[in-house]
Amino acid sequence: MRETANQFIAQGWDVTVVTIADESWERDFGLDHTLSERVDPRVRIVKLPLVREDLETDIRLFSEDRALRPVQWAAAYRKKGMKDFPEPIYGGWKADLERAVTRIHRDRPADLVLATCVPYVNMAAALHLWETQRVPYAIDFRDGWSVDVIGAGEAFAPDSFSGRWERKVLSQALSLWLVNDPIADWYRERHPDLADRFHVVRNGYDEDSVPATTRTPDPEAGLTFGHLGVVTSPPRILKAVLDGWRIARERDPLVARSRMEIRGQIGSGAAREANAHMEMIRQAHAQGQAVSFGGPAPKAEVPDIFASWDVLLLMIMGGKYMTSGKVYEYAATGLPVMSAHAVEHDATTVMTGHPLWTGAFGFDEEALAGAYIDAARIAVEATDEDRAAARKHAAQYARATQMGPAVRRLIARVDPGATQLGEPGVSSPSSSTHEVEDLSA
Structure with missing residues (x-):
């Protein structure tokens, strides 16, 4: 994701990255700030105060229901997340993400949205800007959604709640990036009418x-x-x-x-x-x-x-x-x-x-x-x-070798007449612009 942002900057684009607050990342997997040091300083970063309540460990902040019935509380929390989008826990972020990207687009009109999975609810925010403002979008799908990469089978049926959402989101996307050929082939067979939109963009290495x-x-x-x-x-x-x-x-x-x-x-x-x-x-x-x-x-x-x-x-x-x-x-x-x-x-x-x-x-x-x-x-x-x-x-498999052509191809889909710059590079590390989005606005 860092390389993607840097590659767009190198091609002359203005880039805004929407993520969650540092405290939320710390609660989950932690943060490695040495990664941030190589983010191009021209990248604007908007941090949303979204949190996973189920990862809270301070029992003084638990509700009575969670404290007395933790298993039932967790089940209800996951079910609530599935109400608006078929993804336990993260599905509950859908409305906040949609409001946030709408405000960002109002202040700095976007020419393209690139939604990176996971979580998959990010795709809902991209679809929302397309449906309301006609902002084109692509999906950095990585491992995909309907393919079970662990069990090597189908994660959910095409006519399920998840399947209908996936089809809805993919059908409007300009381009879909996947990490390897087997996953890309899976999606080409599942959605043959969209086959030419699936592209293999491997993770690569720095x-x-x-x-x-x-x-x-x-x-x-x-x-x-x-x-x-x-x-x-x-x-x-x-x-x-x-x-x-x-x-x-x-x-x-x-x-x-x-x-x-x-x-x-x-x-x-x-x-x-x-x-x-x-x-x-x-x-x-x-x-x-x-x-x-x-x-x-x-x-x-x-x-x-x-x-x-x-x-x-x-x-x-x-x-x-x-x-x-x-x-x-x-x-x-x-x-x-x-x-x-x-x-x-x-x-x-x-x-x-x-x-x-x-x-x-x-x-x-x-x-x-x-x-x-x-x-x-x-x-x-x-x-x-x-x-x-x-x-x-x-x-x-060098990351720039993998990501550079992918970014240039995507830019060409958005603006076929765009003049491509030379070989992409990365500016000297510096401090990017960080803003905390107020979800209550």
């Missing part, structure tokens, strides 16, 4: 988030296997990964001398770092398996973190419809990558041809143990030429 060089492994001291990313997969996946690690340490002297570091977000809201995943990590550490958790990693520190590791552990749930935000960075580091995900997975598409990749073997603990051993061997045997070839393989 070139400043990968290290310029990597360290030389020291097999005598042991290697460091690292996982960086949000850990949201079912606990059984982490269990298989840790069981495979234990078996590999029993069988291979090099892995036995090595250690595993996990960095990133584990859980959200009140469950952050207080869940089954953390219990398994603590247990592995207590059993002497050399497993540690270092907490979330600020974006600015990512290159140094990668540079301190010898092997990357790519642990992802889902199947052919699931990619990953981190797989692109992993591929671009020049480090060996050990996969812990389904064989039929879009991460496999990204990694195929990468000279330092172990391949994917699913979540069988025996197969994972073999992958750990193979990855350790690859790390020790990899040459500078191998690492350079790995970076070259990943270069096609």
